[in-house]
Amino acid sequence: ESIFVIDYPLYFTPNGDGTNDTWNIEGIGSNAIIYIFDRYGKLLKQLSPDGEGWNGTFNGNALPTSDYWFTVEYDEPSTGQRKEFKANFTLKR
Template sequence: AIVIPNVITVNGDGTNDTWEIKNIESFPNAEFLIYNRWGNLVWKSSGYPKKWDGSNYRNGEVLPEGTYFYIINLHSQIYTEPYTGWVQIVK
């Protein structure tokens, strides 16, 4: 249903600066949770009104380079299992 990239480059060059999830607009009630390697929640969203730009939801600062882990629940009757995986921030 959706296509989830594994890398974002938050260097401000206009290419891959945000997490572009293809077909996510079909799931307006989707829930997003992103954790750092220690299991701390660094970003969350209900729906996807603003694409994730690698920032921490608490203070808006760009997170350090590294691997982050996501859980995306589409809240769909067809796709009932959440999507899980990783995304790499590269600067």
């Protein structure tokens, strides 16, 4: 039986030092869509796993240190069935 693991960063630190400056999920397929939300459920960003990732801003303003939630819609590799995964990560300033 095969198992598909979604390995996502638990935190990122967009401080311009070149390390962990953006958040994204790699290896989940090019047709996956990632939605990032604040703690109140407001959609902040929609991105592709093939893109540059999220830099921790909304409308050009840096967001504060907090937990942020995401939903990723992806195709299950073994069945091709569209699935959804939800979890959270931390933005540290």
